[in-house]
Amino acid sequence: MAQETDDRQDSGKSVFYGWYIVGTLFFATFVGVGSRQGFGVFVEAWEEDFGASVGAISVAAGIGWAVNGIVQPFFGRLTDKLGGRRVLIWGVLAMGLGTMLVAASPNVYVLIAVYGFVVSSAAGGVFPTPASSVIVRWFQRKRGTAMSMVAFGGSAGGFIMVPFAAYLLVIADWRTAWLVMGAAILFLALPLLLAIVRSDPEDMGLNQDGDEEPISTPGDGNDSSPSIRIAPLATTGWKESYRSAPMWQLSLGYSVCGITTAIVAVHFIRWASTEDITPGTAALAFGLLMAINGVGLLVVGSVSDRMQRKNLLGTVYLIRGLGFLALIVFPGVPALWAFAVIGGMSWLASVPLTNSLTADVYGLRNVGILNGLIMMVHQLAGGLAVIIAGRVFDIWDTYDPVFAAAAGFLIFAGVVSYSIRERKYSIRFQSPQPLPTSRPVVVAADGD
Amino acid sequence: MDMWIETTLYSAFGLILHHSEYVDPTLVDWIKDKIDQITGVSATTIVIVLGLVTSAFPIGVMALALRRARRARKRKR
Numbered sequence: 172m173a174q175e176t177d178d179r180q181d182s183g184k185s186v187f188y189g190w191y192i193v194g195t196l197f198f199a200t201f202v203g204v205g206s207r208q209g210f211g212v213f214v215e216a217w218e219e220d221f222g223a224s225v226g227a228i229s230v231a232a233g234i235g236w237a238v239n240g241i242v243q244p245f246f247g248r249l250t251d252k253l254g255g256r257r258v259l260i261w262g263v264l265a266m267g268l269g270t271m272l273v274a275a276s277p278n279v280y281v282l283i284a285v286y287g288f289v290v291s292s293a294a295g296g297v298f299p300t301p302a303s304s305v306i307v308r309w310f311q312r313k314r315g316t317a318m319s320m321v322a323f324g325g326s327a328g329g330f331i332m333v334p335f336a337a338y339l340l341v342i343a344d345w346r347t348a349w350l351v352m353g354a355a356i357l358f359l360a361l362p363l364l365l366a367i368v369r370s371d372p373e374d375m376g377l378n379q380d381g382d383e384e385p386i387s388t389p390g391d392g393n394d395s396s397p398s399i400r401i402a403p404l405a406t407t408g409w410k411e412s413y414r415s416a417p418m419w420q421l422s423l424g425y426s427v428c429g430i431t432t433a434i435v436a437v438h439f440i441r442w443a444s445t446e447d448i449t450p451g452t453a454a455l456a457f458g459l460l461m462a463i464n465g466v467g468l469l470v471v472g473s474v475s476d477r478m479q480r481k482n483l484l485g486t487v488y489l490i491r492g493l494g495f496l497a498l499i500v501f502p503g504v505p506a507l508w509a510f511a512v513i514g515g516m517s518w519l520a521s522v523p524l525t526n527s528l529t530a531d532v533y534g535l536r537n538v539g540i541l542n543g544l545i546m547m548v549h550q551l552a553g554g555l556a557v558i559i560a561g562r563v564f565d566i567w568d569t570y571d572p573v574f575a576a577a578a579g580f581l582i583f584a585g586v587v588s589y590s591i592r593e594r595k596y597s598i599r600f601q602s603p604q605p606l607p608t609s610r611p612v613v614v615a616a617d618g619d
Numbered sequence: 620m621d622m623w624i625e626t627t628l629y630s631a632f633g634l635i636l637h638h639s640e641y642v643d644p645t646l647v648d649w650i651k652d653k654i655d656q657i658t659g660v661s662a663t664t665i666v667i668v669l670g671l672v673t674s675a676f677p678i679g680v681m682a683l684a685l686r687r688a689r690r691a692r693k694r695k696r
Contacts, residue, residue: 194680214644335669341662450649
């Protein structure tokens with residue numbers, strides 16, 4: 172109790188503790204996502220060492236991709252039941268140990284087992300579902316900003332950790348590189364999580380956003396008594412969410428997000444080759460896309476706290492659709508630069524918007540599993556789209572039909588997102604309701 | 620092997636930048652060549668710099684959190 176009082180007093184005079192959580196989850200995402208993305212760096216080394224084909228090594232990557240998607244609802248449910256702190260700590264621990272275990276793989280079959288199943292499922296215990304489920308509990312007014320900062324960790328992780336892994340491979344062997352990456356997770360991310368992350372502001376006697384009182388809105392005619400706003404579609408069981416439109420609208424939009432990002436990311440190199448784009452130009456365009464992606468993500472997250480998130484989400488999809496149209500309309504190099512700029516603005520911005528909207532609409536009780544389910548749809552749709560896009564290219568020898576379909580899907584996703592009735596369903600636009608007098612001062616803001 | 624099956628297998632790589640998928644090996648080579656061309660420093664130097672950047676962040680967050688806790692303790696006294 173003394174600790175709670177202490178934290179309350181402190182919250183008014185220093186940075187809200189939630190921002191320390193954001194910093195910690197940023198870093199957990201940074202090393203977690205970054206080291207996973209680095210997998211592709213080691214393909215040639217494994218080909219030589221194991222005598223395995225790229226196809227065989229791809230099985231590990233493919234399984235890892237599917238497993239990572241499928242476990243998201245499971246970890247989401249665990250986060251709802253046990254709290255994000257426990258899930259994140261065990262997730263990072265398992266991921267760190269699994270990453271180090273990859274270094275001990277004697278052949279491609281062990282690699283498939285360790286990486287495809289252990290590391291990839293453990294990674295699901297870190298990002299995006301558990302991390303985002305913790306963030307939405309700490310923030311409501313600044314939810315978009317906080318979510319985008321954590322998501323930015325994944326982007327920055329790819330930017331730093333992938334070259335880090337690539338150059339480690341130059342000065343050492345692949346086993347050393349995986350040991351170092353595992354050590355970074357275990358000795359940098361894990362202690363930080365242990366020391367700082369708490370599942371809920373209530374654990375420290377704090378309120379969302381660092382408010383003195385639970386979320387309330389002045390001018391409700393009864394300012395002297397505490398009041399709360401309730402997420403209109405907050406339900407006791409997660410399955411009930413599927414009886415309402417926003418869950419379908421968000422899932423549809425996010426599946427298109429998965430389809431379109433997967434198509435470009437996977438088929439980028441082959442497309443660049445067919446357009447006679449030089450490697451140097453492609454690498455520079457890639458860097459530009461990364462930079463714009465980071466800035467776009469942070470800007471969109473921040474702006475989403477000031478306006479209806481669904482409008483931004485719809486705009487993000489439409490902008491990405493323009494990027495795909497640019498790939499069809501312009502020739503090779505101009506198309507690449509146009510896509511880097513236009514696509515960069517929208518690449519990751521859908522993540523914080525979708526996760527924040529889910530929490531705004533459905534409250535906090537089941538937010539973990541709901542975010543996990545939406546994420547699973549994203550991954551599975553992306554995987555299927557990649558296969559179809561490859562087949563289309565093999566038949567027609569061009570990506571134009573694929574890009575045209577992607578643009579069409581994105582316009583559809585934009586319209587679907589715009590049609591979400593956020594003012595009706597989001598907690599942000601609800602009038603406060605008086606707190607029951609018997610209720611303790613600190614309560615969850617969605618009526619949980 | 621059918622071309623589309625091969626495409627599917629190979630396509631496990633390349634899903635970078637969005638969530639936690641994998642970088643395309645060819646793209647990594649291109650990027651590495653570009654970094655070498657721009658910086659002109661050794662691989663060891665790049666590893667050290669990136670390692671320091673990676674380590675600095677958690678150390679910084681931990682230091683700030685400790686300072687916050689120390690201040691809170693002082694106020695309590």
